[in-house]
Amino acid sequence: MASRVAVIGAGPCGLAQLHAFEEARKQGAEVPEITCFEKQSDWGGLWNYTWRTGLDEHGDPVHGSQYRYLWSNGPKECLEFADYTFDEHFGQPIPSFPPREVLYDYITGRAKKSNVRQLIQFDTVVRWISYDEETGKFAVTVETRGDARTRTEEFDKVIVATGHFSTPNTPSFEGFGRFPGRIMHSHDFRDAQEFAGQRLLVIGSSYSAEDIALQARKYGADSVTISYRNEPMGFPWPAGIEEVALLTNVDGNTAHFADGTMRDVDAIVLCTGYQHSFGFISGELRLRTRNVLYPDNLYKGVFWLDNPGLMYLGMQDQYYTFTMFDAQAWYARDYVLGRISLPPRADMAADIAHWRDRLAACADPFDEIEFQADYMMDLYKDVDYPSYDVDLTRAHFRAWEHDKEASIIGYRDRSFSSPCTGTVAPVHHTPWWQALDDSMATFLGGQE
Ligand code: FAD
Ligand code: NAP
Ligand code: MG
Numbered sequence: 001m002a003s004r005v006a007v008i009g010a011g012p013c014g015l016a017q018l019h020a021f022e023e024a025r026k027q028g029a030e031v032p033e034i035t036c037f038e039k040q041s042d043w044g045g046l047w048n049y050t051w052r053t054g055l056d057e058h059g060d061p062v063h064g065s066q067y068r069y070l071w072s073n074g075p076k077e078c079l080e081f082a083d084y085t086f087d088e089h090f091g092q093p094i095p096s097f098p099p100r101e102v103l104y105d106y107i108t109g110r111a112k113k114s115n116v117r118q119l120i121q122f123d124t125v126v127r128w129i130s131y132d133e134e135t136g137k138f139a140v141t142v143e144t145r146g147d148a149r150t151r152t153e154e155f156d157k158v159i160v161a162t163g164h165f166s167t168p169n170t171p172s173f174e175g176f177g178r179f180p181g182r183i184m185h186s187h188d189f190r191d192a193q194e195f196a197g198q199r200l201l202v203i204g205s206s207y208s209a210e211d212i213a214l215q216a217r218k219y220g221a222d223s224v225t226i227s228y229r230n231e232p233m234g235f236p237w238p239a240g241i242e243e244v245a246l247l248t249n250v251d252g253n254t255a256h257f258a259d260g261t262m263r264d265v266d267a268i269v270l271c272t273g274y275q276h277s278f279g280f281i282s283g284e285l286r287l288r289t290r291n292v293l294y295p296d297n298l299y300k301g302v303f304w305l306d307n308p309g310l311m312y313l314g315m316q317d318q319y320y321t322f323t324m325f326d327a328q329a330w331y332a333r334d335y336v337l338g339r340i341s342l343p344p345r346a347d348m349a350a351d352i353a354h355w356r357d358r359l360a361a362c363a364d365p366f367d368e369i370e371f372q373a374d375y376m377m378d379l380y381k382d383v384d385y386p387s388y389d390v391d392l393t394r395a396h397f398r399a400w401e402h403d404k405e406a407s408i409i410g411y412r413d414r415s416f417s418s419p420c421t422g423t424v425a426p427v428h429h430t431p432w433w434q435a436l437d438d439s440m441a442t443f444l445g446g447q448e
Helices: 012-026 086-090 100-113 207-218 322-336 345-360 365-380 390-406 440-444
Strands: 004-008 033-037 124-132 137-144 149-155 157-160 182-185 199-203 223-227 241-244 247-251 254-257 262-264 267-270 310-312
Touching: 004 012, 004 124, 004 137, 004 149, 012 033, 012 100, 012 322, 033 124, 086 100, 100 440, 137 157, 199 207, 199 262, 207 223, 207 241, 223 254, 322 365, 345 365, 365 390
Parallel strands: 004 033, 004 157, 157 310, 182 267, 199 223, 199 267, 223 241
Antiparallel strands: 124 137, 137 149, 247 254, 254 262
């Protein structure tokens, strides 16, 4: 069994990993020494909101991409920890689409209960990871940020849980250099009120484009134009939001689109996604992928094919989040504890190829939901994660897709039942489109 394990990052994935080891230890297993390095001064990853953008107080890129008034974009019942239910945490049933602060409280609630904070070294950034063929160990160089000191430690296994929605993918368009208004990436978006009274252009056709367009309009933008590259989202947008073809150029503050239309706009938000960025990992160990449901070279979506002592958590595109991270964390743990052994390299490669072929055959979000649920089930079958009704979450996600098509401003007002406890979520006291206060106190308490 490994004697020293490094976990990089204390976001939802890293915390799931620490918790998984703690659970085994509590049940009497012998667990190696676990050390988690977290560059921020607190846990929660993206859910740990920061007002900062650009570089942080130490000159490193700001990790946070979440913004004020962010609400869950999927039913909470589809991400409920099977071993720490919403009922257990809140002591009362809560609506299905909580705001950020509420989910932050939930994630960190389980981490507090299992007392994993002691395993985390905060304000400690991993600068370099390499592998020594001779010793069979990983060298991890970290920098403590207060004093800017570096040191290198040896580990038998390394688990990378640094997320992949923090390094923006930022295309440019002709005329941007002379645009008179603000241009930013969604990574730097913090407060929709900034665009009140303005005509906003949003570029992209995925979750960030959808939500930032709605946010901006909800908090007072005059109009929002969404420009898509491949396909429009096609939701029934409320008045004041419209989708058009891809931006070709801007001339002054006039935006020109591929379909020949034009609009005058005051500001532009690029919702053009993120890059998987692992500048701190030696080239031969570094995952290179786009945002897909099954990145290449990761056996079971976790183990680096050429060196499975290196594991990556949460590197998939995500319908499922916290429960998928748990499945991966339990699997990684059981490999580290020697309870699961991995097959020969050729078999691992064949298994990856099988999943990637199946992914290539997915035609729409409904296929993708089944794909990711099946992937999770494939992990669950080998570990002792508590069972819950995964099929119910598939049905919830299908209903959610239909709800969004029926009403993009109303889908967050629906309620779902828990796959763990059966609890049916109450309807929130204020429709999402009217709910301007996203605090936990208002969400859990009375009327707005
Ligand atoms: P992260 O949350 O990104 O955490 C990674 C951690 O690693 C961070 O704490 C970071 O500081 C640390 N780290 C990074 N590099 C280093 C380093 N070199 N050294 C040390 N530490 C490092 N999911 C949902 O389920 N529901 C939602 O509504 C939802 N909304 C989202 C909204 C936005 C705008 C974004 C961008 C994502 C959203 N997500 C949502 C998806 C999100 O990816 C997951 O919920 C979750 O945060 C992923 O967890 P993670 O641990 O993989 O990564
Ligand atoms: P994403 O899902 O990876 O989507 C990236 C988008 O950028 C795609 O629509 C892509 O277009 C577009 N794009 C990329 N390059 C482009 C270019 N050169 N020109 C035009 N368009 C380009 O990233 P995301 O939307 O930022 O979502 C990231 C994560 O954050 C998701 O997990 C999401 O669930 C989460 N999120 C949640 C909320 C919430 O409300 N809770 C809000 C925002 C984000 P094509 O489709 O044409 O390829
Ligand atoms: Mg798309």
